[in-house]
Amino acid sequence: MTSIEVKQNQDTACVNLHGVYYRELNTRLAELVNQGVRSLELNNACGQRYIGTSLKGDLKITINGTPGNDLGAFMDGPSITVNGNVQDCCGNTLNNGCIVVHGHGGDIFGMSARGGKLFVRDYVGYRAGIHMKAYQDKKPSLVIGNTAQDFLGEYMAGGVLVVLGLGLGENETHKANFIGTGMHGGVIYMSGKVEEHQLGKEVAIAELDETDWKTLRPLIDEFALHFGYNAEEIAARPFYKLYPKYLRPYGRMYAY
Template structure:
């Protein structure tokens, strides 16, 4: 039996009240939500699990989708900081910009952002058991992208950005990275890389991962796949799983 749908006008609604209404509706069998008038309300869909969907009009606040296990969220607008914080599974699409620390400690699921993102995106991102989290960024990223990354994949396209003056990523990309991979469309300026990292052209196996996720990105935002794949991709990864081992013990 199909679940129920619910539209909530959140204009002027305090974030706690909004989230209480959403949780109460879930217990009553609502599985599809449309939220309008969103203006900075925090913690939307945080901790929710199962086959739920959210279409959000406006700008959701911090920690949307935190600890989430399965729901699907589409934001028609920008998103603030902490999106997907420690997200375990699910699917998040942001048809705009996103802020800092997106995907912090993310363990599974997918996050697609059409335009730019802020600082420390993917920090402490990791794979968990069979799960391989993925973040695809259509625009450019700020400093410390993939900091302390331990698993999963970040795909940085650098295409859908109005920051024509800026490099594709900020400083110290992948600092402390000891697992996972960052794929970058085009070149990564050497001075932007964190220490003990290498940047090499992608191999066939890498391109299979990239093509699959780029195709999903293109479907979500109605853009062409071919122009994205027309540029060569490079892979940023650590030299070893313990790139800083000699800092803590004798070799």
């Protein structure tokens, strides 16, 4: 078992992740939180999985490096800032809290998120926002600064998914196909060109109204604050919304 280097000062701890196995790491992080640590700085992250899984309460985690799969899974309250890229399934079933990624995201980013906020500065992989959902006062938000790959918003059941397209050139088309396939709830706001054939058959497209902007603009402002962008310039871009045509597109396929 590798010894974990921890520098602790009252409610703050700095942890060196170099060469540390993920199970040992997450056990140690839980111990630190139980001891009252409320600020964690994790350095030299290199693929360690499940960081932040199921952690609760007022906790701030800063990660320098590249954490592994399922970062912040089932998290309920803490905030995570990643100075680097993240791997697959970041924010899996996020319940509450915030994850901010100063880099790229892997596949199934925000999978089944049911609350909280996720911001990624650059692009994400396949199936981002798959099966996002909302319940009562919980409504997850996922904001992508650049673009995404195929099956964006697949089976989306609730929440808000925003794709800003900031890395696209003038008149450049998003590369994703099958956008919103199986979508039956929530809304996707996009900037950047998308053709009709790129959308799932369950998805309709429309211009934004005043209610949409009340939802979208605060997320643009927060994205700009996290990553040093000009919110006014982003908000001035042309946006459109994608929404589900039907609440139960596959209802007729099931037996009761």
